[in-house]
Amino acid sequence: MSARTAAGDTEARTPEGGPESVDPAPALAFEVRGVTRVYGEGAAAVHALRGVDLALPSGELVVLLGPSGSGKSTLLNIIGGLDRASSGDVRFDGRDLTALSDAALTRYRRAHIGFVFQFYNLIPSLTARENVELVTEIAPSPMDPTEALALVGLRSRAAHFPAQLSGGEQQRVAIARAVAKRPRVLFCDEPTGALDSVTGRAILRVLRDMNERLGTTVLIVTHAAATAAMADRVVHFADGRVREVTTNEHPASPDDIAW
Numbered sequence: 001m002s003a004r005t006a007a008g009d010t011e012a013r014t015p016e017g018g019p020e021s022v023d024p025a026p027a028l029a030f031e032v033r034g035v036t037r038v039y040g041e042g043a044a045a046v047h048a049l050r051g052v053d054l055a056l057p058s059g060e061l062v063v064l065l066g067p068s069g070s071g072k073s074t075l076l077n078i079i080g081g082l083d084r085a086s087s088g089d090v091r092f093d094g095r096d097l098t099a100l101s102d103a104a105l106t107r108y109r110r111a112h113i114g115f116v117f118q119f120y121n122l123i124p125s126l127t128a129r130e131n132v133e134l135v136t137e138i139a140p141s142p143m144d145p146t147e148a149l150a151l152v153g154l155r156s157r158a159a160h161f162p163a164q165l166s167g168g169e170q171q172r173v174a175i176a177r178a179v180a181k182r183p184r185v186l187f188c189d190e191p192t193g194a195l196d197s198v199t200g201r202a203i204l205r206v207l208r209d210m211n212e213r214l215g216t217t218v219l220i221v222t223h224a225a226a227t228a229a230m231a232d233r234v235v236h237f238a239d240g241r242v243r244e245v246t247t248n249e250h251p252a253s254p255d256d257i258a259w
Contacts, residue, residue, distance in 0.1 A: 028091075029058040029185060029217045030079050035088035037074050037240075048074040050240040052088070056233070058184075061211045061218045061251070063228050066237030072221045073189055075237075080113050080187045081105040110138055114178030114216075118190040120170040122162040122177075128169075129158040132177045139181030148180035149173070151213075152206050168199035172206060179210055185217045186210060192224070197259035204230060204254035226258045 037049040049071045056062055064072040077083040079090055081097060090097045092112070100108065122131050129145045136142035143151075149158050152172040162170055171191065178186055188207060192200035208230060211218045220227065228234040229252035236244040 027058045027093075028055055029093070030054070030056040031089075031091040031094075032056075032075070032079065033089045033091075035075070035078065035085045035090060037071075037078065037083070038086045047240055049078075049085070052240075052242055054235060054242055054245070056217070056219070058217050059211075059215055060232040061208060061230070062220070062233045062235060063231035064219060064221045064235045064237060065223070065225060065228050067223055070237035071240040072235075072237045074240075076187055076189055076219060076221050080115065080185075081109045110181075111140060112184045114181065114183035114186045116171070116174050116178050116186065116188040116191050118193040120162070120167075120174045122170055122173060124162050127159050127161055128154060128165065128173045128176075131162075131173055132180050135177050136180050141182060143180045143182060145176075145180060148176040151179065151210070152176045166199070167195055168202055171195065171199075171203050175203070175206055175210070179214065179216065182214075183216065185219065188218065188220045190222055191220065192222070192227075200259065201254050201257060204257065208254055224259075229257055230254050 032052055032054040035049055035052045036047070039046045039048060052071070052075060054075075064076065066072045074083070078085050079092070079097070085098055088098070092108070097105070097108065123134070126134070128149060132145040132148050136145055146155060146158055149155050152175050154169060154172055154176065157165060157169060162173070165173065186207070191207070192203050195203060204227065207218050207220065210216050220231070229248065231248060232251055234246045234248070235242055236246070
């Protein structure tokens with residue numbers, strides 16, 4: 001049984017003490033209400049988000065899907081604490097992120113959030129293990145860097161520098177770095193955008209594995225519609241708005257995704 005399934009497997013009871021037939025609603029990781037984001041002013045203003053309402057349960061793998069400029073990365077940055085909404089509310093575990101100071105947002109990111117981007121952002125002069133170790137030095141309860149690399153299948157490459165690793169291996173180091181601090185949520189912005197189909201599927205397998213084995217909520221931003229098949233929940237973006245939210249009762253294996 002996956003960690004994600006186990007987390008939602010609590011048994012509710014009626015006032016008489018018997019079990020209820022309806023499962024309890026899953027806890028929400030994020031609740032977004034009326035969020036807008038406007039860059040610039042007047043005639044030059046760009047409306048990146050136009051009143052987004054969204055509820056994201058804990059423990060799911062969610063794909064934010066849409067074309068370039070649709071607002072999906074902007075929302076990811078706002079709920080990840082990298083940017084602020086122009087208006088509206090963003091809550092994490094019921095806590096209002098929009099009311100936090102910059103210092104408090106930094107603590108929120110440090111304690112709860114891991115980031116994986118399209119480009120790996122590894123330090124060339126450090127080994128794979130040392131790149132992961134950088135994050136563990138600031139986390140309250142981190143994994144051992146070698147353990148994190150083992151989770152992504154790179155224990156044997158721990159002493160290699162980025163230039164000695166393939167693109168897929170570098171992205172796996174970036175994922176290990178993100179999960180080493182044991183984040184509640186892993187944000188992935190086009191994590192397979194610079195990879196070929198074989199390597200891209202391998203990265204998606206790692207992300208699903210992090211979700212199932214560790215119970216980590218995973219949010220993947222992508223424009224690749226095929227990726228939606230592996231998600232528990234798909235949020236469709238267009239023109240700064242959420243157009244539709246769909247769920248997959250039986251998510252596909254990353255190996256079965258058409259590229």
